[in-house]
Amino acid sequence: MTAYIAALVFFVLFAAGVLRDRRRFRNAVFLGLALAMLAIGVVDDLAKAPVEVFEVVVVLILAGPALGILVLAGLLLANGVTMVRKEGRGPTNLLSLVAGLGILAFVGLLCAAVVTDDRALEIVATSALLVVGYVAFLFACFIGYAYLYGRMPVRGDVDFIVVLGSGLVGGDQVPPLLAGRLDRGRAVYDAQSARGGKPVLLLSGGRGTDETVPEAVAMADYLVARGVPADRVVRETRSRTTAENLRFSAEIMAEAKPGYRCLVVTNNYHAFRAAMEARKAGVDAQVIGSPTARYFWPSATIREFAAVFLAHAYVNLGICAGLALLVVAAWWRA
Structure with missing residues (x-):
């Protein structure tokens, strides 16, 4: 008992x-x-x-x-x-x-x-x-x-949909993993727009040492080429880490709309740790994930747990x- x-x-x-x-x-x-x-x-x-x-x-x-x-x-x-x-x-x-x-x-x-x-x-x-x-x-x-x-449902409409960047290929091309994040963010954008919402897609990612353009620029090009209005896309081009993604994005959102509501998009294996980082950064956001190739899961999950443990x-x-x-x-x- x-x-x-x-x-x-x-x-x-x-x-x-x-x-x-x-x-x-x-x-x-x-x-x-x-x-x-x-x-x-x-x-x-x-x-x-x-x-x-x-x-x-x-x-x-x-x-x-x-x-x-x-x-x-x-x-x-x-x-x-x-x-x-x-x-x-x-x-x-x-x-x-x-x-x-x-x-x-x-x-x-x-x-x-x-x-x-x-x-x-x-x-x-x-x-x-x-x-x-x-x-x-x-x-x-x-x-x-x-x-x-x-698997927790998205709570209500948001003002911003923040998509976290990852590495580019060939210096300026969006790889499949990052494309999955962008497609998930686009799906949420379309769903909320269909209900009369006007969310902004905030793309967050700076320029790596092996990249010719900031990740956010390549991400924006990917979405605009697929029909997202250019005036609904904002780029955050300074960040290098998840913590910086969230902190710099929060600065942009707070300046554009005090009291904003946002949703963060990453890959599913990274969603919970990104949510913990968002909490630490003072960003009141739910984090959702996009699908990831099955073979990538074990190593990615171990890496995420190690980061949380440490x-x-x-x-x-x-x-x-x-x-x-x-x-x-x-x-x-x-």
Whole structure:
């Protein structure tokens, strides 16, 4: 019963957090804790069932994650090879491959600790298990809530539709990934215009070192060539990062219309983190995402989570260090 009460408390905190501001990462954590407490309550109830039933449940609980981890490692390795073939060997394109190898190394460490019965190795393996468990819990929270956030409906009409830029190809051409963002922004623009609204498409992106024009200029050319009136397009050409996209765009919107309402468009894997950045920048905006190629998802999601994790580096790394020290202290006393 205690676990169910805790689950209810965390779910209420989650619901209240979403109603107050759906862009907070704590909402993801509250949802994860609610589901974890619910699972603990269910397992506790099953412990009171006949022994045969409970034994089957225990086997499933232990075997399911073990098999799932190995399958996940294999899928990440396969995706890593695909990323290298399609996108090149850039550091961010290697993330899924590195994650797959990391999972195999972690499993190997646990197996070695069990087989060798070496005290030092057991300490390292137990510490790694707790740290990886903590990071995996946060990662699951991030994925689950990002999925929910991406499916929350757009709330009412807006004054501005901000489309975040990404890299150009050939120095001045819009690539498919960025075209997806622009097409999603255009779809929202058309829908709101059909209802009598007059939103402005604010295109945000500066000029990279390998680009001949600012991203916002190429984005504007793309939309105007597809029928968007030129007077409904505004360019923000200074930004280099998501944070700058939002900050510089906010300055333009506030000057044009104090008290503005806006919607931000990016790719779906990036929507939740962009929403967190918008909140940090003081931009009252919902963020929506455009479709992304499936093979691109794993590495992109890992990159997004790493950015969120490191945005709270002192807390997260402090907890990881505390878990490791806790294991060392326990083994020292034993």
